[in-house]
Amino acid sequence: MYARRVTAALAVSGLAKRYGAVEALRGVDLEVGEGELVGLLGPNGAGKSTLVKIACGLVRPSAGHAEVCGARAGSREARAAIGYLAEFFRFPGWTSADELLGLHQRLTSSDGGERERADLLELVGLDDARERRVEEMSKGMQQRLGIAQALVRSPRLLLLDEPTSALDPVGRRTVRTLLEELRRRGISVLLNSHLLSEVELVCDRVVILLAGKVVSAGAPGDLARPRGVEIETDAGTRRYADAGRDDIPALVAELVRDGRSVYGARVLTSTLEEVYVEAVGGESR
């Protein structure tokens, strides 16, 4: 019997980055498993974008190391395994959506051809904008096109830095559906986003960064803290702050004994937003 080492899509250990006097990252450990969707949260300046940039080889770490699918981050093998959408990106305005994807197909040696380009545009809801030039697209359309280019040649690890910042609610839902589809296909995703509700909805795990350090990590459900029980009666809603799920039958029985009509009971837990605010201490920059 032997133990087989499973290579993580992204493994980061003791990662530090200093820009002059500023410490952007201070010893970050992080892992994104195969097929896992991890949300990266934190206030502005927490080091999220720096971490993503190190993972795709745009920034060199000052200390520690990062591996993508077992290869050193930034190496040719690592770059071949990733798809990346930057927070601030621009595509040449003179290219059409189809030409841009064609360019990235050539750069990644993808043999997907026209079929892959059409599928990707359909996936991000741009199938009717195939010949439209980038300069004629709205910011939201460009962001969706950015996601499509990141998906050329089906990367094993997708690094998305604020992919929904310019999208309207419908566009965000499209991206959310897309992320769920990617998870179904087994693609690992590191999602850097400020939109906590979306992260909570789609991510398997959440990592919260503050001032270059991981201050909290875990599944959204595990991070949530119990906040009591709420029971709706004919006399109004009663809240039992110290009670848990197991206490509900006894509480309901007691209310019924007292002659109250009970309409519903639910366990209260903190939202990801509350977990986040607690973790970062209300810090915002």
Added chain:
Amino acid sequence: MWTIAGYGLREALRRKVFVVVCLLTVAFLLLYWMGNRYVFNHVGEIVPPAGIDAQTFAGAFLFGMAMFGTLFLGVVLAVFLTLGVVRGDAERGLLQPLVVRPIGRSTVLAARFLGAGAVCVPYVLGVYFATMVLTGLEGSWWPDRIVTPGLELAGAVLLVAALSLLGSVFLSGIANGIAVFMLFGAGLVAGLLDNIGHVLNSGGLVHAAKIAAWIVPFEALYQDALRTITENTSGLTGFLLRLGPFGGAEQGGVALRLWAIAYLGIVGALALAGFARRDL
């Protein structure tokens, strides 16, 4: 590599860079042809110093001026095609989606240099030969060497393109453009100092000007190109012609060409090393 080089070319094409450049070049050639026509129709009125052939004097000076114009236009084209390739494009968010691809940074840089070269070299050679033909047809004057001066001009423009690429690794687009044009201007000053040194018969000044020109070898290549167009002209005529209208003609020879190739390699290596270490 060819994908990125083609991308650069398509960008220039779509942004109508070529249309503008072609229109302005046609205007330049038209003006140059008019100048040639006027000068050679009135060549009898030109009174050069005693013992100088007026036709040769006019032809060499006009063509020397055209070579400066060709160099200048080529340099403008090269600088505008390369000034923002690294930092400028990175600041605009255009570079990151490309360099995270498996092709890597060195390929991106080399391809952008090739792309600029693929535009600038044919352009410089085209304008060079067009001006030569105009002068030849209007004034029946042809340079002593036909091909070598054109190749040296093209080489000079390639060197400027390489320096501009190197600058783009460290400077923003505007700062790099200013820096490269100032460097180009410094080269011209070296050429003018050489002129002054010859007129004043100051060996020290000529020597200093030569060192300065070799530090920025695009200038030394231009001076050598100027020299080769009147290579076989000697005596007072040769002396006057080599003063040139925009920087003096000066012999560079094989050593200069080898130095220019080595210089290109050094600049390229510095650019690659700088780009490899740069955070984007």
